[in-house]
Amino acid sequence: MKAVRRTDDGVAVVEVDDPPGSGELVRIRSASICGGDLRHVGPGRPIIGHELAGVREDGTAVVVEAVYGCMTCARCLQGRYNLCPTWLRRSLGVAIDGGMAEQFRAPAERLVALPAGLAVRDASLAEPAAVSWHGLRLGGTGPGSRVAVVGAGALGLLAVAGARRMGARHVALEARHPHQREAGDLLGASLGTGGRYDVVVEAAGSDASLARAIELVAPGGSVVVLGAQFSEIRIDLQTLFIREARLVPSLGYCAHRDGSDLADAAAMLAADPTIAAALITHRFPIEDAAEAFRVAGDRSLGAIRVVLEP
Known part of the structure; x- marks a missing residue:
């Protein structure tokens, strides 16, 4: 076999x-x-x-x-x-x-x-898809939510699909590669971000993408971390503190x-x-x-x- x-x-x-x-x-x-x-x-x-x-x-x-x-x-x-x-x-x-x-x-x-x-x-x-779904659920995604996804690998694109399935009124995507942007467009994402978001999904697993996710979160919102990181990282705690936003690590499903x-x-x-x-x-x-x-x-x-x- x-x-x-x-x-x-x-x-x-x-x-x-x-x-x-x-x-x-x-x-x-x-x-x-x-x-x-x-x-x-x-x-x-x-x-x-x-x-x-x-x-x-x-x-x-x-x-x-x-x-x-x-x-x-x-x-x-x-x-x-x-x-x-x-x-x-x-x-x-x-x-x-x-x-x-x-x-x-x-x-x-x-x-x-x-x-x-x-x-x-x-x-x-x-x-x-279950990994992304779990993170969206922990972050409080639901009807009327504004959601941004940072990182457009499979987990990020599945988060786009999951957020739309959960009834988010707007789903934005930041993607690096043309084929990722094309897939995001097919899934109904708005390509590029503007303003602040109730739920921001970090799906790239880098310090830079986490910093960007924190930058995009709205007051009272959630930053959901899907991208696995296994070393010490620096985070912008001041922004999270001032906006009273949650940082939500999401593990599996x-x-x-x-x-x-x-x-x-x-x-x-x-x-x-x-x-x-x-x-x-x-x-x-x-x-x-x-x-x-x-x-x-x-x-x-x-x-x-x-x-x-x-």
Whole structure:
């Protein structure tokens, strides 16, 4: 069985005897390449991949909920499994084997059935969409909100789509590359920012983008940080203080009173096929994984989300 692993010589397609993971067998039909897949190398060089969709043995199409904890602690029982102390030790493709393979095993309770209208070949996009959805929800996005997104990679563009789905009256986008601006326009974003915003999503993961997000937030608003940073950073606390604005780090996704972020994100993609069409820019068979990773890592080639199809 073919799987994608990072080796000393780079990304390679390898043969493995058994499906990675544990739990119910899923035949993977789409596995997209996250920015973290391009950067992170876990101990033991695990199989890559956490943005996964496939088909159960009974034929049901599902997306894999890659963020989960022990499912027994107080936070997990409240649905906040993204805050479980064990979460990092269960990080697919980083701490343990992910599912960029022809088959993968996942706990049955972590498989979310696809809604009608969402094709399984597009459904790996639901996982990063849930990340953006979670952040928008934490930030208080809703009908009538003014939302700005700084950074137009997949998470930023999915935040544009999510904000519109949540009823924001205006969604602005700051994008660096022409293909990102084109995708933002297709998703209904206003290209460029002006004024102050109730919710500002930082989706680029840099000091400069966080500073810009703080600059754009309105009094009483929220700066939601999606872009992962793992070193000390400087922030403009004075601006946040004077405007009484919140800085909201957003980690993964979880359940909530009315369902889950992943199910909400999948429903959004099912309702608007334009989102997947705009964001999935390249598709490769699993045998061409090395080339797929090369394309995904080269912004000049116009990649937003690159999908492997085992």
